[in-house]
Amino acid sequence: MSPYESRDAAAGPVTADDAVRSRRAVLKGIAAGSFAASTSLLPARAEAAGAANWVAEADVLIVGSGVAGTAAALAATSRGASVIMLEKLPFKGGTTAKSGGVFWIPDNAWLKRQGVADTRIDALRYMVRLAHPQRYAANDPLLGISQAEFDLIAAFYDNGSKVLDTLVATTGLKLVPWTTWEGKAYPDYYSDLPENTVRRGRSLVPDVSGHPERVIWPNNGGAGESLLWALQQGFDKLPIQLLLDHAVLDVTRDASGVINGLMVDRGDAAPVAFKAKRAVVFASGGFTHHPELARSHLKGHIWGGCAAPGSTGDFVAIAQRAGAVLGNMSNAWWGQVPVEVALKTRSVPVDVWSTPGDSMIQVNRHGRRFVNEKIQYNERTQAHFTWDPVKGEYPNLLGFMLWDARTAKHYAGYDPIPAASAKLEQIIEGATLEQLAANIDARLAKIATHTGGLKLDKDFVKTLRGTIKRYNAAAKKGVDEDYSRGQATIEVAFQFMNAAKAPNPYPNITMHPIADAGPYYAVILGAGTLDTKGGPVINPNGQVLDTRSQPIPRLYAAGNCIASPAGAAYWAGGGTIGPAMTFGYLAGAAAAGEAVRT
Ligand SMILES: Cc1cc2nc3c(=O)[nH]c(=O)nc-3n(C[C@H](O)[C@H](O)[C@H](O)COP(=O)(O)OP(=O)(O)OC[C@H]3O[C@@H](n4cnc5c(N)ncnc54)[C@H](O)[C@@H]3O)c2cc1C
Structure with missing residues (x-):
C-alpha cells in the first residue's frame, strides 16, 4: 500500500474478504448471492447533497482503479492534467487485479520484432468476423457493420500498439509473449479461421520478474496484479490521487446541465461532491454482480462470475440518467x-x-x-x-x-x-x-x-x-x-x-x-x-454517446462498463484487457484535452 492511497496502512494487507466485509452497502449481500440494490438510492441521495460544496477537485476524475482507469490516469497526466481516481472497494485493481494479466494487441511491438506483418485489413477482418458474425462481409468497405462500429474496432487497431509502446516507454511495463506449454506464442482463440492471418503472438503478458508477492488476490494464479503494479510504478511521482472506499453515486452538473463532477459516498453521513475541472472518466467494470441487470439483459442465465465484487454495474443507471444510449448488453466475457x-x-x-x-x-x-x-x-x-x-x-x-x-x-x-x-x-x-x-x-x-x-x-x-x-x-x-x-x-x-x-x-x-x-x-x-461487456456506447475518443449518437459533454468511459467494441467476440487471451487499456488511454487523453471550466 503506497502513501498516496487513502486506506489506513495500519489496516494491513487487504484480502479478498475485505470486499464482503466492507462497510459499503453497495456490496452488501454479494457474498450471499443476494444484491442490495444500491443504485436505487442514487438519484435521491445525489440531489439531496447538492453539488456546490466541493470536497476536492482535479482536472479529470476517474471512477475505478482497474486497467481502464489506470490507463486513463496515465494518459491524462501525460497531458499535464491532475487526476483523482475513486475506487469503491477497500482495495485497488478491480477484476484486473484478479486476472491473468494477458493483453491482446494486434500489430504489437513483439510481432514487429519477429518480422510478422499484422496488416490493418487482415486484423480488422478477423475482429469483425467474430464481433458481428451475422453481418460480416469480407469485401464491404465497412466489412458489413455500421460506420460507428467499424470506427471503434479500427480505433483499437490504429491505437492499440501505439498506446502499448507508450506505456512500455513511460511505466514499469515490460512485455513478453504469452506462451504455451509447448513454448510457442499463444494462438488466438480462433487462430484456425481463414480470416486469421497472424494466428499467434498478439497476446502478451507483463514481465512479472520484479513484482513482489501478490497481496490482493494471493490465491489467484494470474499476473493481473503484476500488470497494474508495472503500470502504476510511477504513480507516486504523478499528480494522481487514488482514493479507496469511495463509491461514486452519480454525476453532478453545472447550471447549464453540463457534467462537472461526481457525487461520492465515502462513508460520511451524506455523499460529498468532487469537482472535475475538465471531465470525468468511468472505468467502473461490468454488471455481473447486479443480478437484476444480469437477468434482464444477458442472453442467458448466469449463476455468478469471477469478476471482483465491485462489478455491480453502477454506471448503467448513472449513464442512463445522463442520457446515454446502451449497447451490447446481452453479451459478456463468458x-x-x-x-x-x-x-x-x-x-x-x-x-x-x-x-x-x-x-x-x-x-x-x-x-x-x-x-x-x-x-x-x-x-x-x-x-x-x-x-x-x-x-x-x-x-x-x-x-x-x-x-x-x-x-x-x-x-x-x-x-x-x-x-x-x-x-x-x-x-x-x-x-x-x-x-x-x-x-x-x-x-x-x-x-x-x-x-x-x-x-x-x-x-x-x-x-x-x-x-x-x-x-x-x-x-x-x-x-x-x-x-x-x-x-x-x-x-x-x-x-x-x-x-x-x-x-x-x-x-x-x-x-x-x-x-x-x-x-x-x-x-x-x-x-x-469473467464480467459483462455491455453499457453506454462510446466513440473512438471514449466519449459517451447519447440516444442521438452525440457525445455527452465531458463524460468519458472505457473497459467493461461500456458497450464493448468486441461485440460478441472474445478474440483471444487478453481480448478484454487489450481494448480496456487502449480505450482507457484514449479516454484519459481526450478528457485531459477538454477546456478547463471557468
Ligand atoms: C480470474 C480472471 C482472469 C482473467 N484473465 C484475463 C486475462 O488474462 N486477460 C484479459 O484480457 N482479461 C482477463 N480477465 C478479464 C479482465 O480482468 C477484465 O475484463 C478487465 O480487467 C476489466 O478491466 P476494467 O478496468 O474495465 O474493470 P475492473 O478491473 O473491474 O475495474 C473496475 C473498478 O471500478 C470499481 N468501481 C465500480 N463501481 C464503482 C463506483 N460506483 N465507484 C467507484 N469505483 C467503482 C470496481 O470496484 C473496480 O475496482 C480475467 C478475469 C478474471 C476474473
Missing part, C-alpha cells in the same frame, strides 16, 4: 462456474478456464454431452443457453463435468479438480456411475429452489453409459465426430496450461477413454462471466 460455489458466493474465485483432464466429459441432465469440453471458456459457456422447444426446457442449464481416477490424479489442483489432499464440498463422488448419479441428484435436491427443481432424467445412467462408450471409442480413434474436440489449435494449447503433462498414448491429447470402473467424480457447472 466463463463456466461451479454452480454450488456461485450460489454461496456470487463472486467466485475463478471460472473454469480450460476444462482440465482428458478422461473427462461434460454431460447434461439427460446424460448426453452437449459441448466440446475443450473449446475455450467464452464459447463453451454459451452451450448452457440452448432452449429445447419440444421439451420446453433448458437441457444444458446445468452441466455435469465428470471424470475418473486418472484425470483426478494427473490434473489434481487444476481448477475445478481439487488438489490430491483437498476435499471440496462441490465435488461429488461415486464408486459407480449409479452412485455418482444418486449423489448428484441429492445435491440437485438441495439447490432445487434455485434451478426450477431440475433433476437428472430417469434414464440418466443408461444414457450416460452410452455416451461414455461412444466417447471412449472416439478417444481411441482420436477423432470426436460429435464436437470436434481437440481439433482447434487453442484446445491443444490449453491442454496442459498450468497442469503437468499427463502421459496419453492416444492420438488426440485432449481425449482419453474414461475408466470402466470407479471412482468417478463430478462437479455441477453453469454459465457465468
Whole structure:
C-alpha cells in the first residue's frame, strides 16, 4: 500500500474478504448471492447533497482503479492534467487485479520484432468476423457493420500498439509473449479461421520478474496484479490521487446541465461532491454482480462470475440518467462456474478456464454431452443457453463435468479438480456411475429452489453409459465426430496450461477413454462471466454517446462498463484487457484535452 492511497496502512494487507466485509452497502449481500440494490438510492441521495460544496477537485476524475482507469490516469497526466481516481472497494485493481494479466494487441511491438506483418485489413477482418458474425462481409468497405462500429474496432487497431509502446516507454511495463506449454506464442482463440492471418503472438503478458508477492488476490494464479503494479510504478511521482472506499453515486452538473463532477459516498453521513475541472472518466467494470441487470439483459442465465465484487454495474443507471444510449448488453466475457460455489458466493474465485483432464466429459441432465469440453471458456459457456422447444426446457442449464481416477490424479489442483489432499464440498463422488448419479441428484435436491427443481432424467445412467462408450471409442480413434474436440489449435494449447503433462498414448491429447470402473467424480457447472461487456456506447475518443449518437459533454468511459467494441467476440487471451487499456488511454487523453471550466 503506497502513501498516496487513502486506506489506513495500519489496516494491513487487504484480502479478498475485505470486499464482503466492507462497510459499503453497495456490496452488501454479494457474498450471499443476494444484491442490495444500491443504485436505487442514487438519484435521491445525489440531489439531496447538492453539488456546490466541493470536497476536492482535479482536472479529470476517474471512477475505478482497474486497467481502464489506470490507463486513463496515465494518459491524462501525460497531458499535464491532475487526476483523482475513486475506487469503491477497500482495495485497488478491480477484476484486473484478479486476472491473468494477458493483453491482446494486434500489430504489437513483439510481432514487429519477429518480422510478422499484422496488416490493418487482415486484423480488422478477423475482429469483425467474430464481433458481428451475422453481418460480416469480407469485401464491404465497412466489412458489413455500421460506420460507428467499424470506427471503434479500427480505433483499437490504429491505437492499440501505439498506446502499448507508450506505456512500455513511460511505466514499469515490460512485455513478453504469452506462451504455451509447448513454448510457442499463444494462438488466438480462433487462430484456425481463414480470416486469421497472424494466428499467434498478439497476446502478451507483463514481465512479472520484479513484482513482489501478490497481496490482493494471493490465491489467484494470474499476473493481473503484476500488470497494474508495472503500470502504476510511477504513480507516486504523478499528480494522481487514488482514493479507496469511495463509491461514486452519480454525476453532478453545472447550471447549464453540463457534467462537472461526481457525487461520492465515502462513508460520511451524506455523499460529498468532487469537482472535475475538465471531465470525468468511468472505468467502473461490468454488471455481473447486479443480478437484476444480469437477468434482464444477458442472453442467458448466469449463476455468478469471477469478476471482483465491485462489478455491480453502477454506471448503467448513472449513464442512463445522463442520457446515454446502451449497447451490447446481452453479451459478456463468458466463463463456466461451479454452480454450488456461485450460489454461496456470487463472486467466485475463478471460472473454469480450460476444462482440465482428458478422461473427462461434460454431460447434461439427460446424460448426453452437449459441448466440446475443450473449446475455450467464452464459447463453451454459451452451450448452457440452448432452449429445447419440444421439451420446453433448458437441457444444458446445468452441466455435469465428470471424470475418473486418472484425470483426478494427473490434473489434481487444476481448477475445478481439487488438489490430491483437498476435499471440496462441490465435488461429488461415486464408486459407480449409479452412485455418482444418486449423489448428484441429492445435491440437485438441495439447490432445487434455485434451478426450477431440475433433476437428472430417469434414464440418466443408461444414457450416460452410452455416451461414455461412444466417447471412449472416439478417444481411441482420436477423432470426436460429435464436437470436434481437440481439433482447434487453442484446445491443444490449453491442454496442459498450468497442469503437468499427463502421459496419453492416444492420438488426440485432449481425449482419453474414461475408466470402466470407479471412482468417478463430478462437479455441477453453469454459465457465468469473467464480467459483462455491455453499457453506454462510446466513440473512438471514449466519449459517451447519447440516444442521438452525440457525445455527452465531458463524460468519458472505457473497459467493461461500456458497450464493448468486441461485440460478441472474445478474440483471444487478453481480448478484454487489450481494448480496456487502449480505450482507457484514449479516454484519459481526450478528457485531459477538454477546456478547463471557468
Ligand atoms: C480470474 C480472471 C482472469 C482473467 N484473465 C484475463 C486475462 O488474462 N486477460 C484479459 O484480457 N482479461 C482477463 N480477465 C478479464 C479482465 O480482468 C477484465 O475484463 C478487465 O480487467 C476489466 O478491466 P476494467 O478496468 O474495465 O474493470 P475492473 O478491473 O473491474 O475495474 C473496475 C473498478 O471500478 C470499481 N468501481 C465500480 N463501481 C464503482 C463506483 N460506483 N465507484 C467507484 N469505483 C467503482 C470496481 O470496484 C473496480 O475496482 C480475467 C478475469 C478474471 C476474473
